[in-house]
Amino acid sequence: MTRKVLLVEDDRAIATVIVEALLDEGFKVTTCASIAKRDELLAHDRFDLMLTDIMLEDGDGLDTVSRVRENAPAMPIIVLSAQNTLDTAIRASDSEAFEYFPKPFDLDELTRAVHQATSRSRTTLSEERDGESTELPLIGRSRAMQDVYRMITRVLRNDLTVLVTGESGTGKELVAEAIHQLGSRRTGPFLAVNMAAIPRDLLESELFGHERGAFTGAHSQSIGKFEQANGGTLFLDEIGDMPAEAQTRLLRALQSGRIRRVGGRQEIAVDVRIVAATNRDLAPMIRDGRFREDLFYRLNVVPIHLPPLRDRKDDLGALIRHFLAEAREQGLSHHTIDDDAVLRLSFHDWPGNVRELRNFVFRMSLMAREERIDENLVADLLPQKAESDAACEDSAFESALNDWLARNAATQGTVYHQALAAFEKPLIEHALRETQGNQFRAAQFLGINRNTLRKKLSELAIRPEVFVQRT
Numbered sequence: 001m002t003r004k005v006l007l008v009e010d011d012r013a014i015a016t017v018i019v020e021a022l023l024d025e026g027f028k029v030t031t032c033a034s035i036a037k038r039d040e041l042l043a044h045d046r047f048d049l050m051l052t053d054i055m056l057e058d059g060d061g062l063d064t065v066s067r068v069r070e071n072a073p074a075m076p077i078i079v080l081s082a083q084n085t086l087d088t089a090i091r092a093s094d095s096e097a098f099e100y101f102p103k104p105f106d107l108d109e110l111t112r113a114v115h116q117a118t119s120r121s122r123t124t125l126s127e128e129r130d131g132e133s134t135e136l137p138l139i140g141r142s143r144a145m146q147d148v149y150r151m152i153t154r155v156l157r158n159d160l161t162v163l164v165t166g167e168s169g170t171g172k173e174l175v176a177e178a179i180h181q182l183g184s185r186r187t188g189p190f191l192a193v194n195m196a197a198i199p200r201d202l203l204e205s206e207l208f209g210h211e212r213g214a215f216t217g218a219h220s221q222s223i224g225k226f227e228q229a230n231g232g233t234l235f236l237d238e239i240g241d242m243p244a245e246a247q248t249r250l251l252r253a254l255q256s257g258r259i260r261r262v263g264g265r266q267e268i269a270v271d272v273r274i275v276a277a278t279n280r281d282l283a284p285m286i287r288d289g290r291f292r293e294d295l296f297y298r299l300n301v302v303p304i305h306l307p308p309l310r311d312r313k314d315d316l317g318a319l320i321r322h323f324l325a326e327a328r329e330q331g332l333s334h335h336t337i338d339d340d341a342v343l344r345l346s347f348h349d350w351p352g353n354v355r356e357l358r359n360f361v362f363r364m365s366l367m368a369r370e371e372r373i374d375e376n377l378v379a380d381l382l383p384q385k386a387e388s389d390a391a392c393e394d395s396a397f398e399s400a401l402n403d404w405l406a407r408n409a410a411t412q413g414t415v416y417h418q419a420l421a422a423f424e425k426p427l428i429e430h431a432l433r434e435t436q437g438n439q440f441r442a443a444q445f446l447g448i449n450r451n452t453l454r455k456k457l458s459e460l461a462i463r464p465e466v467f468v469q470r471t
């Protein structure tokens with residue numbers, strides 16, 4: 001039986017292309033360009049699928065989907081949109097659309113989706129969103145980001161585990177937050193744990209908690225992040241840095257939905273959605289036995305890959321304007337940026353990705369004397385090529401420094417001492433971590449006298465014993 005498609009599209013060029021493609025595939029297609037005509041057609045005829053644009057001459061194609069449902073409660077809907085934001089993707093999925101296609105779309109992909117949608121009954125997207133307004137954090141309408149948005153909308157109404165991959169500074173944590181804020185767990189807690197930032201031997205206790213006396217220094221019972229995140233989402237950042245024993249414990253927790261506190265006997269049921277992230281390539285780590293393959297498969301149920309900024313330079317302008325607005329909200333003066341300046345910035349490779357760009361925009365805001373940021377200022381502030389290659393290797397450090405500078409814009413005049421102080425503690429902690437708390441070797445590593453190290457430990461309230469490996 002010939003399947004009938006209703007196409008609601010006021011752009012004639014696009015409509016023609018779609019109609020031709022669908023006719024070739026054996027569909028019968030009826031087109032219209034307005035909501036009024038759409039409703040009239042639906043009242044009198046039955047269609048197997050509707051393809052609809054959002055911005056139509058007499059209104060918003062999505063806002064009026066409830067009217068479509070009066071006449072065609074089970075008809076699949078595919079939304080086509082030129083407003084390619086995460087917001088549109090989510091509105092499309094909220095409207096019980098079967099699929100969402102950002103424009104420009106791939107015609108083959110679209111025809112495939114039409115076949116798929118018309119060959120199976122509509123999968124109901126459960127649970128209406130409650131209409132609360134949410135600030136959508138992700139900026140960018142590039143094709144690569146569209147794929148990210150589509151993946152996000154697919155995990156909002158389930159608890160599938162998500163593994164977000166991508167270079168440092170590409171927005172992995174932001175994606176995790178978006179999944180939480182926009183998904184069905186948004187009223188629960190969102191907690192983030194960075195595997196690389198917590199001393200190895202404290203990590204299990206941080207995640208799963210511990211009972212009193214479980215190890216030296218465990219003076220009282222402690223509730224771990226898994227229990228704290230009950231009913232919500234736990235973001236496990238830098239999962240590739242997780243030590244082997246903690247990986248085993250995590251796998252057990254994921255398999256059973258239960259955890260056991262360190263030193264505890266009782267199994268405790270936890271209801272937590274896991275979003276994990278890594279900027280490392282886990283494949284070689286799995287081959288070398290540094291990352292458990294079975295854990296990888298448990299985490300990688302829904303993979304979301306964030307492209308590096310250099311591969312989506314279309315997004316630069318929007319991101320820069322967004323960060324200029326943010327800088328203004330944080331009390332820096334208001335600036336606009338020339339198109340030439342944006343173009344100049346697009347020649348840079350952004351090894352530190354969006355984080356580097358954000359810090360750079362804050363720096364421009366600090367340095368700009370005029371209200372408009374022009375190409376000259378950008379050229380002055382951008383690192384030279386050779387330097388930027390070196391900066392690539394140091395991008396994590398550079399990013400951390402830039403982050404700190406942006407956050408502490410008010411410390412002008414005392415920056416040198418303040419910055420050194422801010423970086424001293426993590427540096428010393430790193431040395432202790434590397435040497436498993438051995439102060440002698442840590443002092444050697446840092447190239448400072450052991451007495452100086454001891455003085456610093458007390459000044460900075462660092463407890464070396466927490467870095468000592470437990471047996």
Ligand SMILES: Nc1ncnc2c1ncn2[C@@H]1O[C@H](COP(=O)(O)OP(=O)(O)OP(=O)(O)O)[C@@H](O)[C@H]1O
Pocket residue numbers: 137138139140166167168169170171172173174175237277278279319322354355358
């Ligand atoms: N698409 C985006 N829109 C707006 N801001 C973004 C976007 N992507 C990243 N950012 C900003 O860039 C910074 C870095 O993002 P985030 O911390 O999420 O990156 P990450 O990939 O988790 O980094 P890391 O691997 O180093 O932990 C943050 O300030 C974040 O708000």
